Each structure stands twice: as structure tokens, then as C-alpha cells.
Amino acid sequence: MNEFVLIAGMMLVTFIPRYGVMALLGRIEMPGRVFRALRFVPPVVLSAIILPAVLLNSEDGRLDLTLRNSFLIAGIIAGLVAWRSKNLLLTIVVGMAALWVWRWLLMSAGG
Amino acid sequence: MTSSTVPTRRGEFWAGFRATLPLVVGAIPFGIIFGALGVTSGLSPMATVGMSLFVFAGSAQFIAAGLVAGQVGMSIIIFTTFIVNLRHALYSATLAPYVRNLPQKWLLPLGFWLTDESFVVVVTRYTQPDDSPYKHWYYLGSAVFMYTNWQLCTLLGVVAGQTIPDLRNWGLDFALIVTFIGMLITLITSRPLLISAVAAGLSAVLLNGLENKLGLVVAALLGVAAGVMAESVMPPEVKATPETAGGVRHE
Numbered sequence: 001m002n003e004f005v006l007i008a009g010m011m012l013v014t015f016i017p018r019y020g021v022m023a024l025l026g027r028i029e030m031p032g033r034v035f036r037a038l039r040f041v042p043p044v045v046l047s048a049i050i051l052p053a054v055l056l057n058s059e060d061g062r063l064d065l066t067l068r069n070s071f072l073i074a075g076i077i078a079g080l081v082a083w084r085s086k087n088l089l090l091t092i093v094v095g096m097a098a099l100w101v102w103r104w105l106l107m108s109a110g111g
Numbered sequence: 112m113t114s115s116t117v118p119t120r121r122g123e124f125w126a127g128f129r130a131t132l133p134l135v136v137g138a139i140p141f142g143i144i145f146g147a148l149g150v151t152s153g154l155s156p157m158a159t160v161g162m163s164l165f166v167f168a169g170s171a172q173f174i175a176a177g178l179v180a181g182q183v184g185m186s187i188i189i190f191t192t193f194i195v196n197l198r199h200a201l202y203s204a205t206l207a208p209y210v211r212n213l214p215q216k217w218l219l220p221l222g223f224w225l226t227d228e229s230f231v232v233v234v235t236r237y238t239q240p241d242d243s244p245y246k247h248w249y250y251l252g253s254a255v256f257m258y259t260n261w262q263l264c265t266l267l268g269v270v271a272g273q274t275i276p277d278l279r280n281w282g283l284d285f286a287l288i289v290t291f292i293g294m295l296i297t298l299i300t301s302r303p304l305l306i307s308a309v310a311a312g313l314s315a316v317l318l319n320g321l322e323n324k325l326g327l328v329v330a331a332l333l334g335v336a337a338g339v340m341a342e343s344v345m346p347p348e349v350k351a352t353p354e355t356a357g358g359v360r361h362e
Contacts, residue, residue, distance in 0.1 A: 003158035006185050010175060011165040013193035019222025021203035026211035026218075037339050038205040039238070042231045043304050044311035044334030045198060046295040048327045049227075051312030052319045053288045061319055071285055078289045082296035088133035091296075095289030 050075070068106060074099035118243035127232065127252030134228040135260045137290025138169070142261050145172055146268020152180035156269050163265040167224070167258060169287075171195040197328055202230040209237040213247055221247065224254035231294050302345060307338025 054075040057064040067073065078095030085091065116122070142163070149159030154176060162172050171192045178188045202225055210218060233250045299305050311334025318326030 001179070001185055003155060003161070006175075006179075006188060007158060007161050007165055009185070009189035010162065010168075010171070010192045013189055014166050014168050014171065014196045014199070015223055017193075017197055017200035018203055018225040019219060021200045022207045022210060022222050022225075023215075023218055025204055025207035026213075035208060036342070037335055038201075040304065040307045040335040040338035041201050041205045041331065042234055043295055043298045043308040044331045044338070045201070045227070045327070046231070046291045046298070047308035047312035048315035048330040048334065050288055050291050050295060052315050052326075055316050056319055063316070071288065074285065075288065075292060078292045079296060082293040086297055088290070088293040088297070089136065091293035092133060092137055092286065092289050095292065096286060099285050099289075 070099055070102045070106065073102050118241070118245050120245045120248045123243060123245040123248035124252035127236065127249035127254075128256050130232045130236070130249075131229065131253040131256045133293070134232065134290055135256055137286050138228065138257065138260060139264050140286040141169055142264025143268035143271060145169065145176065146265040146270075147272030148173065148268075149176050149265075150269050150272045152176040154179055159269055160262075160265055163261055166192070167226070167261060168192070168196050168199075169226070169261075194325060198227075198331065199225055201328075201331065202227075202234075205234060206230070206237070210247060210250075217247055221250055221254060224258055226254075226257055228290075229253045229257050231298070235298075303338045303341040306341040307334045310334045310337035 054069075054071045055063060055065070057069070058071075064072065074095050077098040078091050081094045082088070082091040145163070146159060149162065149172075150156055154162070159176075162175065166172060166175075174195055175188050175192055178191060203222065206225070210221065213221070229250065232253045233246075236246055236249045295308060299308055311330045314333045315326055315330035318329055320326070321329070
């Protein structure tokens with residue numbers, strides 16, 4: 001495979017939606033309704049990335065609501081920390097620590 | 112971010128830089144893992160670094176590396192990259208009204224540097240009520256930090272990939288998720304926002320089987336629709352506190 005062509009192609013198809021929409025829409029007057037709807041984009045995208053990642057088993061894609069799902073447990077703890085503290089760095093540190101501690105507990109319990 | 116001082120270019124740049132710091136921390140393991148995976152998937156070290164330099168799109172780079180490892184044809188990889196990165200069109204549309212008066216020499220780099228992380232940080236700054244004329248410098252500060260960090264982490268990962276096996280088993284892929292959780296919680300400041308996020312998240316779980324992350328795009332659109340509908344039936348002046356917003360979860 002020609003890596004140069006691959007990267008050039010990927011660059012082009014990534015750059016077009018990023019820059020093109022911004023450049024084109026900037027020239028049009030956007031209706032207030034559209035503008036208000038777009039405010040929902042950041043939270044919906046994040047939520048649509050997070051929930052499958054924590055609720056589904058990464059190998060078979062099935063719903064995993066058991067205590068063996070360490071992403072789910074650590075994710076809930078991280079969510080609570082974020083909600084109470086509003087501190088992003090603290091959330092990351094506690095969330096990662098929770099993941100490692102939980103996995104260690106699972107390993108100890110499972111033998 | 113909101114200070115009583117007069118906004119300056121430099122002040123906005125560093126404020127954007129600082130606001131992006133936690134997201135940069137969250138992206139560090141992700142970048143290292145990409146570098147490591149890239150070279151083990153069959154890409155050359157040069158191409159792995161080049162992909163970070165010129166494509167600069169985390170999840171698309173991961174998927175591309177996976178497809179390269181699976182001997183998938185180039186045109187399919189490029190098409191998949193396009194689909195995976197379509198969500199940026201949504202971000203770009205969201206930012207368009209704020210950057211409409213910027214010249215091309217700003218729009219080109221800012222467009223190139225648009226990522227999930229910078230988008231959320233920057234859109235938060237743009238929606239603050241103060242009329243600072245230098246909010247694009249805030250964007251620049253955020254974007255430059257994300258970009259520089261991504262390059263350094265990729266390089267580190269390329270080196271690590273040849274020495275440490277099974278980086279994924281360390282659960283470092285969770286770092287990005289936990290970062291997104293922190294971002295999401297702070298973004299939910301009203302009931303319609305909460306409803307839109309819940310609708311999008313559940314839709315994404317249900318639509319997870321769709322190819323190429325298309326489920327994510329459809330789920331996002333459904334979430335926006337749910338939020339708009341919720342907003343139209345709820346009195347607009349109701350601004351939920353964290354306590355009341357938490358209570359809606361059971362509805």
C-alpha cells in the first residue's frame with residue numbers, strides 16, 4: 001500500500017467536513033432555530049461515545065450490567081466525582097484509579 | 112475563563128491552553144497507544160507519525176490502523192475515515208456562526224485543528240456572554256496544545272510500541288472515556304440538555320451494531336431532536352440546578 005496516498009486521502013476527507021462546513025455556513029445567515037438546536041451537539045456526541053463504551057462488552061458488543069464490567073463501575077464513580085466536584089482533572093485521576101483498583105479486586109476475587 | 116480584566120490575544124490564547132489541559136491529559140495515553148498500535152499494525156513509523164501530523168483525528172487513526180492490519184484496501188480505509196469524521200461537520204456547523212468574520216488564514220488552520228476536545232472547550236468559550244473580540248485566540252490556544260501533545264504522544268508510542276507489549280491491557284483506553292464523562296457532566300446545565308444526552312446515549316447503545324460509527328451520528332441527531340422537543344414543551348426560564356437535573360434521570 002502506498003502510505004503517502006493513504007495519508008493524503010485521509011487528510012483530505014477529514015479536512016473537508018472540518019473546514020468546509022465552517023467556511024460555507026459562515027456565509028449564510030443561520031436561522032435561530034438551527035442555531036439553538038446546535039447547542040445540543042456537544043453533550044449528545046459525548047454521551048453517544050460514552051454510553052456504548054461503558055455499557056457494552058468491548059469484545060462481543062453485548063450489554064454488560066454486571067460488576068465484572070470495570071468500565072461501568074469506574075465510569076459511575078467518575079460521573080459522581082465530576083458531578084460533585086466539577087473538576088475535570090480530579091475526575092480523570094479518580095476514574096483511572098477506580099478502574100485499576102476495581103480490576104485488581106476482580107482479579108483477587110476471581111483468583 | 113471569565114475574568115474582569117480586558118481581554119487580550121495573549122490572555123485568550125493562554126486561557127484556551129489552560130482550559131484544554133485536562134483534555135490533553137486524557138488524550139496522552141490515547142496518543143501513545145495509537146503510536147504503539149500504528150507500528151504494530153503494519154504502518155511504517157514514518158506513516159504512523161505522518162498520520163498524526165496530517166490527519167489529526169484520534170478515533171479515525173485508530174480505525175485506519177486496525178484496517179491496515181486487516182489488509183483492507185486503501186479506498187475503503189479512506190471512505191471509512193470520511194464516515195468516522197463526519198461528526199466534525201456537525202461541530203463545524205456549530206462553530207460557523209462564531210467564526211464567520213475570520214479571514215481564511217484563520218479558518219484554514221482552525222478548521223484543520225477541529226477535534227472533539229477542542230470543540231467542546233471552544234464552544235463553551237464562544238457561548239459565554241462577554242463580547243471579547245479575541246475568542247478565536249482561545250480556540251488557537253486550545254488547538255495548538257491538543258496538536259502538539261498528539262504529535263509528542265504519537266512519537267512516544269512509536270518508540271514504546273517496539274518495547275512494551277499489550278499496552279491496551281492497562282486500561283489506558285479508558286482515559287478518554289473518563290475525560291468525556293467529566294466534560295459531559297459539566298455541560299449538562301438544563302433539563303433539555305440532560306434529556307438530549309440520555310436520548311443520544313441510549314440510541315448509541317441500541318445502534319452500536321451499525322458499521323463505521325454511523326450509529327454515533329444517528330444517535331447524535333436523535334439526541335438533538337429530543338433536546339429541541341424537550342425545550343419546546345418546557346418553560347424556557349427553568350434552569351435546572353445540579354440537584355433537580357439529577358432527579359430527572361428517573362423520569
